[in-house]
Amino acid sequence: MTRFVNKVVIVTGAGGGIGSAISRRFAEEGAFVVVTDVNGEAASEVSSDIARSGGSAAAIAADISKGADCHDLIGQVHGRWRRIDVLVNNAGINRRGNLLALSDDDWHTTFAVNLHSMFHLCRAAIPHMIEAGGGAIVNTASQWGLHPAPNHIAYNTSKAAVAAFTQNLARDYAPQKIRVNAVCPGEIHTPMLEAGVKRSGRTIADLDRLVPFGRIGKPEEVAALVAFLASDEAAFMCGSLVEITGAQAVA
């Protein structure tokens, strides 16, 4: 498929499980991908891997929990490549705990990474999209933002806010042809999920059994959905929260 030829796509958290799959997917479909992560080494590995496979990418290290890094990142991309067609706000962290167990830092850092980054990155990118006549933004929420799992109050609340942010942004900028949608993944096999499984003493097989489809999801499956939402095939999708859970969300 060549849906993203001549397009510049930014993916945050692109050194991680889902973000690296999203980056590879866009590159396979012809995009120039800006692979960005706080872990610069991981971002460079993904970018080099894309280049080895014949795709086009550049790695930029940025800590998107900091407003200044967000504005610098968008400024650098627009300055060097002159366009921003797609922004994928994928980076996220998961600090486990109920209200009394969480530290102040857990709460504030979760919101800084999972939500405030989107505020800053979208504020910086949207003027360029308006100037270009449109664009697409795909945010990563979570099924837990819509149907909370226990003992993850900071994560779940931040993801519920991502869902609300997505709908508000879509409503405000649809007239400028900026389509904003969110994916709400269920259990997806990534380093974040592996860490959670280890902490809880469960196994991947235990999680597989919780999913009516019979297994947890793959990062590539989320990447396919993100690419669809960012593509012209989803031209009338704006303000949608799309669950991708193997029916766990309706179990």
Ligand SMILES: NC(=O)c1ccc[n+]([C@@H]2O[C@H](COP(=O)([O-])OP(=O)(O)OC[C@H]3O[C@@H](n4cnc5c(N)ncnc54)[C@H](O)[C@@H]3O)[C@@H](O)[C@H]2O)c1
């Ligand atoms: N894995 C799942 O089951 C699952 C389910 C629902 C939603 N999600 C969401 O999907 C997204 C990707 O998760 P994943 O499972 O691939 O996790 P991951 O831990 O594999 O990847 C997350 C990436 O984000 C990066 N990151 C963290 N803080 C950052 C910061 N301050 N600035 C820039 N980058 C930063 C990390 O370095 C990492 O590379 C997250 O938003 C997560 O909440 C994951």
